[in-house]
Amino acid sequence: xxxxxxxxxxxxxxxxxxxxxxxxxxxxxxxxxxxxxxxxxxxxxxxxxxxxxxxxxxxxxxxxxxxxxxxxxxxxxxxxxxxxxxxxxxxxxxxxxxxxxxxxxxxxxxxxxx
Amino acid sequence: xxxxxxxxxxxxxxxxxxxxxxxxxxxxxxxxxxxxxxxxxxxxxxxxxxxxxxxxxxxxxxxxxxxxxxxxxxxxxxxxxxxxxxxxxxxxxxxxxxxxxxxxxxxxxxxxxx
Numbered sequence: 001x002x003x004x005x006x007x008x009x010x011x012x013x014x015x016x017x018x019x020x021x022x023x024x025x026x027x028x029x030x031x032x033x034x035x036x037x038x039x040x041x042x043x044x045x046x047x048x049x050x051x052x053x054x055x056x057x058x059x060x061x062x063x064x065x066x067x068x069x070x071x072x073x074x075x076x077x078x079x080x081x082x083x084x085x086x087x088x089x090x091x092x093x094x095x096x097x098x099x100x101x102x103x104x105x106x107x108x109x110x111x112x113x114x
Numbered sequence: 115x116x117x118x119x120x121x122x123x124x125x126x127x128x129x130x131x132x133x134x135x136x137x138x139x140x141x142x143x144x145x146x147x148x149x150x151x152x153x154x155x156x157x158x159x160x161x162x163x164x165x166x167x168x169x170x171x172x173x174x175x176x177x178x179x180x181x182x183x184x185x186x187x188x189x190x191x192x193x194x195x196x197x198x199x200x201x202x203x204x205x206x207x208x209x210x211x212x213x214x215x216x217x218x219x220x221x222x223x224x225x226x227x228x
Contacts, residue, residue: 032213032214034216036219041221042221043116043118043204043206043219043220043221043222044157044204044219045116045218045219046216046217046218049214049216051214089156089157093214093215095212095213096170097169097170098164098167098169098170098211098212099145099162099164099168099169099170099211099212100145100147100162100169100170100208100211100212100213100215101159101162101170101172102147102159102215102217103159104149104156104157104158104159105156106156107156107157
C-alpha cells in the first residue's frame with residue numbers, strides 16, 4: 001500500500017531553472033513531512049521539512065509548499081544547479097504506539113543539465 | 115560521514131542462507147530504524163528500536179528479525195534468503211523515539227542473493 005505518492009519519477013531541468021516535485025498522501029494521521037536527498041552510493045539525508053500547520057517553508061533555494069486540504073505537498077528548487085542532481089524523496093511521518101513511522105515516496109531522479 | 119556506521123558494505127550470499135547486518139547509531143542517538151531500498155519498492159520501513167525496545171514495526175517479513183543491544187548498536191538478521199531479498203538495507207538513527215525526528219542514515223549494506 002503506497003501511502004505517499006510522488007511524481008514525477010524523473011526530471012531533467014536546465015541549470016538556473018526551477019525543479020518541482022509533487023507528493024500526495026492519504027492518511028491524515030501524518031504530522032510531519034520531510035524531504036530527503038540521496039546521492040549515488042550514499043544514504044538519504046534530510047533536506048527540509050514542514051509541519052501541516054504551515055503552508056510554506058523556505059530554506060535557501062529550497063521551498064516546501066503544503067496544502068493540507070488537498071493532502072498534497074511539493075518541493076521547489078529554485079536556480080537549480082548541477083550539484084542538485086540527486087534522487088529526492090518526500091516522506092510523511094506519524095506517531096504509532098511508542099514510535100515513529102516514516103513513509104517514503106518512490107523518489108524522483110533529478111538531473112540538472114548545463 | 116553521517117556518523118551512522120553500517121557493516122558490511124556489500125554482501126553476496128546464496129538463497130536459503132542467513133546474514134546479519136550491523137548498525138552503530140550516531141553518538142547520542144537512542145533510536146535506530148531499518149529500511150529496505152529496492153528498485154521497485156523504494157524505501158520501505160522495516161522496524162524501529164528505541165533504547166533497546168521495539169517501538170514501531172513496518173513491512174518486515176517473518177524471516178527477518180532485529181534487535182538493539184545495550185550499547186545501542188543494532189543488528190538485522192535475514193534468514194531463509196530469497197532472490198527478492200536482494201536490496202540496499204539502510205539503518206538510520208535519531209535522538210528521540212517520536213516527534214519531528216531528523217533521521218540520520220548510514221551508507222547502507224548492499225545485499226545480493228544469488
